Amino acid sequence: GAGVSQSPSNKVTEKGKDVELRCDPISGHTALYWYRQRLGQGLEFLIYFQGNSAPDKSGLPSDRFSAERTGESVSTLTIQRTQQEDSAVYLCASSLLTGIAGNTIYFGEGSWLTVV
Amino acid sequence: SQKIEQNSEALNIQEGKTATLTCNYTNYSPAYLQWYRQDPGRGPVFLLLIRENEKEKRKERLKVTFDTTLKQSLFHITASQPADSATYLCALLELDTGRRALTFGSGTRLQVQP
Numbered sequence: 001g002a003g004v005s006q007s008p009s010n011k012v013t014e015k016g017k018d019v020e021l022r023c024d025p026i027s028g029h030t031a032l033y034w035y036r037q038r039l040g041q042g043l044e045f046l047i048y049f050q051g052n053s054a055p056d057k058s059g060l061p062s063d064r065f066s067a068e069r070t071g072e073s074v075s076t077l078t079i080q081r082t083q084q085e086d087s088a089v090y091l092c093a094s095s096l097l098t099g100i101a102g103n104t105i106y107f108g109e110g111s112w113l114t115v116v
Numbered sequence: 117s118q119k120i121e122q123n124s125e126a127l128n129i130q131e132g133k134t135a136t137l138t139c140n141y142t143n144y145s146p147a148y149l150q151w152y153r154q155d156p157g158r159g160p161v162f163l164l165l166i167r168e169n170e171k172e173k174r175k176e177r178l179k180v181t182f183d184t185t186l187k188q189s190l191f192h193i194t195a196s197q198p199a200d201s202a203t204y205l206c207a208l209l210e211l212d213t214g215r216r217a218l219t220f221g222s223g224t225r226l227q228v229q230p
Binding site for chain 1 (some may be wrong): 122147148150157158159160161162165167205207209215216217218219220221222223
């Protein structure tokens, strides 16, 4: 596609429910990244994919968070048993290759999650 | 501990002046550093990349410097315009870990007054 697409753009969920956030990267981009941004804060790294593999999951805040990528394309970030502290914007980004090459990273507009 | 620090206070300047934003880091050995612009409610947009063996990079009205001795990058916008008002984020790729994803600072908000 023309850019990184994320859905839903906004999600309000009740505490304890599970949510799935979807990311469609730019076609042909092998690297895909998930970040979290709380209101007024910087970006917090969650996980990245090289193809369909996730070499580094150390940024995931707890075992309630998981992510997968299939077909070297779409990725889904799942948050189980949501808590109020999960409220944030979840940003997805993609690049042609992973970081060391210094490729431009393109961000989506984010999925705004509010847990009530 | 590893830290990337940007001035959390907003920077207010007059139109036409040069804006200078600072990014300091500790306990990192970055391969390169990038600067992004983020508007409210939007995702960050890439502006410039500077590698650890480069001292300065320019793109139109933007200039970035990188001093690995001081562990600092400066981001300059010359002849600033109200449309430059946004939050500017610095990010680096750490060499010493296996992580191939950027680590971001918390950003500095720039407000250019007409």
